Amino acid sequence: MGAYTDMWNVVIEASHSGDPDPRELEDHASGDALELMRQTLQGASDDGVTVVGEPMLAPEVTESSEREVTILDCVDDSEWVEQETDQSPSAEAEPGPRKVDATVSNDGLVWRVSELRIWEQGSC
Structure with missing residues (x-):
């Protein structure tokens, strides 16, 4: 589960x-998960916003083997909000926590989040 929480910290x-x-993202994510997080960060950068606060994570391992761990999370991102470049908070409504499904895989050397699906707000 360390790769999952480390990815989120980055x-x-x-x-x-x-x-x-961020260069460090590749240390904790690969494949589709890496691309999703890069696209998300790039979108925020392109829109000219920065984010303040932090999401609250609640990951649970639902399956595990020697090479793969499946994680179910319910991420409360209501305190992790975009802030316009003029420092006024954005006006988007926050209807509730979102479900996150993740697969963390071991390539023989290191564990990385390889698959990630972030559901819509209010999904958990």
Whole structure:
């Protein structure tokens, strides 16, 4: 589960600094999960927003083997909000926590989040 929480820590830090492609992200994510997080950070950067606060994670391992761990999370991102460049908070409504499904895979050397699906707000 360390790769999962480490990935989120890199994304949170990058969202605060506006970094669209933090080098450290590749240490904790690969494949589709890496692309999803890069696209998310790039979108925020392209829109000219920075993010303040942090999401609350509640990951649980639902399956595990020697090479793969499946994680179910219910992420409350109501305190992790975009802030316009003029420092006024964005006006988007927050209808509730969102479900996150993740697969963390071991390539023989290191564990990385390889698959990630982030559902709509209010999905858990």
